[in-house]
Amino acid sequence: MTPRHDDGGAARRGRDRRARTVPGPPGRDRAAAGGPEVAVVGGGIAGLSAATALAERGVRVTLYERAGVLGGRLAGWPVRLADGSAATMSRGFHAFFPQYYNLRGLLRRVDPGLGMLRRLPDYPLHHRSGLRDSFARVPRTPPWSALGFVALSPSFTWRDLVRMRPGAALPLLDVRVPQVYQRLDRVSAADFLARIRFPEAARHLAFEVFSRSFFADPRELSAAELVLMFHIYFLGSSEGLLFDVPGEPFPQALWQPLGRYLEGHGVRLCTGTDVTRVAPVAGGGMRVAAGEGADRRFDAVVLALDPGGLRRLVAASPEVADAAWRARIGRLRTAPPFLVSRLWLARRVAADRPGFLGTSGFGSLDNVSVLERWEGEAARWSARTGGSVLELHAYAVAPGADREREQRRLVEQLNAVYPETRGVRIIDRRHEWRADCPLFPVGGFHDRPTVHTPDPRLVVAGDTVRTGFPVALMERAATTGFLAANALLARWGLRGQTLWTVPDRGRSAALRWAAGRAGR
Template sequence: MTDRRAVRHRAPSGAADAAALPSRPSVVVVGGGIAGLTAATGLAERGVAVTVLESSDVLGGRVAAWSERLPDGSTVSMSRGFHAFFRQYYNLRALLRRADPRLERLRPVDDYPLVDGEGRRDTFRGLPRTPPWNALAFALRSPTFRLRDLVRLNARAAAPLAAVSVPRTYELLDGTDARTFLERINFPPAARHLAFEVFSRSFFAPPSRMSAAELATMFHLYFLGSSEGLVFDVPDSAYDTALWEPLRAYLERLGVRFRLGTPVGGVARDGSRWFVDGAQADGVVLATDVAGLRSIVAGSPDLDSAGWRDRVLGLRTAPPFLVLRLWLDRPVLAERPAFLATGGLHPLDNISVLDRYEREAATWAARHGGSVVELHAYAVADEERVVRKRLLDRLHRLYPETAEAAVAGSSAQWRQDCPLFGVGDFTRRPRVRTPFDGLVLAGDGIRIDLPVALMERAAATGWHAANCLLARWGLAGHELTTVPVRGRFAPLRLLASLGG
């Protein structure tokens, strides 16, 4: 953490360990993704007895990894796709430091170019890190943005981009979709596709369905609210070996029990006690994906608060996405970046060359003289077969050398389990606290009034969920850290307050 203006959110005070209590509290955490593992960490470090129930056979949730076998019999690693670990993901990094104090298992990706259908390229290499000069330098050196475009911007309408304050930004913009907002501020169309659309689609929704408030918060988190820069890190090996196996070992040393392959159909309560899949506990953390949370709540008659129940059951999932990983019999050219983002090249959103940074992929590529390439398509509207063909066509156009490569193996992940950050969703989204004493929620689809997103939102809600339960028992919580909670520039905050 290098940003001196990062905000530390004080933790609730209390006893340092549950050993100081008359009896040791117990908690069942449902979900072994980032949110659930974070909550388990926060609780176990204060001496709470924790059991983690995970429906799949691996930890990590949407950042899980597992082994598959190619037609030639070789064993390879597979996941749900590339994830960027940005430097301003303070709460996620705090979790990972439990098992890797110096974050030595993360390695930097120095640049990730953006290219559009016209062949125009942008880059984040060499940008200043301090706002607003980072965003200004990016805009002025972009082939899609000219000085005259700055003059034509509607400054008052655009002010919320630089004056983010949660939840005020959602009150202003959550009723508008991101595409309409960008049109309203006169953001140049070419730059919109090459820059904003790339980021908005990483939220698994097209700009026409994404909340403009989420777009503004994203812009604050990555550009105008933080001086950490847009450089990010990636694990140096598969997610399981780099992240979750070491963290699981750390948690097991704290006494955490894991039950994998254990789906949960519902929870019940009797007075102050909770019952989950045969286990009794003093508290429960529901840290599943949207579909899982809806299913559990629907199957739990004791969760009988009508308004809250409606909020949970009304949560929406984003359109499906496809991750296609290819094991090729020849390498891609050396000048290809480890990660390339695309705009206006539907349905392709990015290309990753995994053997540039992931140990398992590099080992396979070296052994076979080939490469491991991954293609992403977010917010898909077509059927999987059509999308796969179009992804390959785009790959062959951008990296022509792959057209002649034989495919030694391929693996596809077609999923629809990411939360939709849609127009008007913010006020309807359930919070970490619930109407039921001892039950809390966590996950990237859960509301928390902090400038966080994606994996960082999952981690932040996980820490907050643990803190809510710890405070119930008089135990000390864990500090959270975020980028500044409002725009860094007072004149722009004033302009936004006047109707931006």
């Protein structure tokens, strides 16, 4: 593929006029031939973002990915179903929010109009008690989003709003990074919601939309992360809560085109290659041991790994950075295992079932996707066979749980949510168990790595990494990937990537003032 023009990220990314732009470091457009050489370790969103920003400036990049394909937690791989059909398995459903400005900037490299994404018309949340919330009609701009939500929600009413403790709740209205961590990192998400008298019936909303997507028990999760989520998705941004999903499986929609784009920029993509050790070289640069090959020397290294991968590689690299930094990495935690089950059913679910449903109160089941509503491959299978492709997610499963039993239980919970699935023949089923998401425990903020390390040749990216930007999850991975590239580009006098974020403070001056007083 021919390399496309890069605007450096300056073009407006969304509808929010208060979204903030952060210019990248100034410098030359391109490195001279034979310029710096960088190893990017990890081929998820963070590694791909770093490799993109570096390669576009003429830096010579080798990207190492342990798995056979790119994408990290959004990787996909081909499978042959019991009925002989070819399909793509992955860990499936991911919400691509409109406020993921930097992730969308990455994807625009290969799809300027983002035609690969499609907006889901709603995102209902269904509680076993019968309560059902929807976001389709909630206005997008704060404070109307919050007020509109209260006006429409059966689980969060005006009376609940009045009962909340305004003093304790005010931090929600003026979220800044890193101040939010100073205020709330030592409180659990569950305690914070209790403290502000967040209505009991609406807890599932907060947990399903925000806290559970961190794969953590709310009693263990830092309240700062929960409050940051409220800000990013709801109270601090006017992009709204509705989100997009890719119209085809991840490899076809995202990673194969991006892989070709990177190769067009001279990036060496080494998939199926585990990096086993990284070490500084006395005369300058870093040595990387990867796969079976001999060690290679690079000018710098980007570690763009999941938390377990980062912990293992740093433990096997006793000379990198300094002892205090390595000890902090050693303390990083991984969230409990989660289960993604994909079922190919012989009969379709009811026509009014949404593409994505958040569930609560049914047990371990967190959400159900009906893939043929939004993914082309599943839609073609459904049209051909008359069946449905469903995906079930269960986050934060107890580490010692009996896996066969959990898989069975998940299907039973589906039967309770969508009774028409009872007794329907399952043509094929695939279960993915993983534990590679970061856990943000109460009080853990200071142990998290930043993009910079004590050694300027070594930078870190990924959704574990802390930054001064109000970003989370996939957007944190993309943003830290670009920031890691910017840190290296700045050293070499090369122009960096301009970044965008949702506003980095509360939107209303009066509420900011009140929040400031309450926080004293």
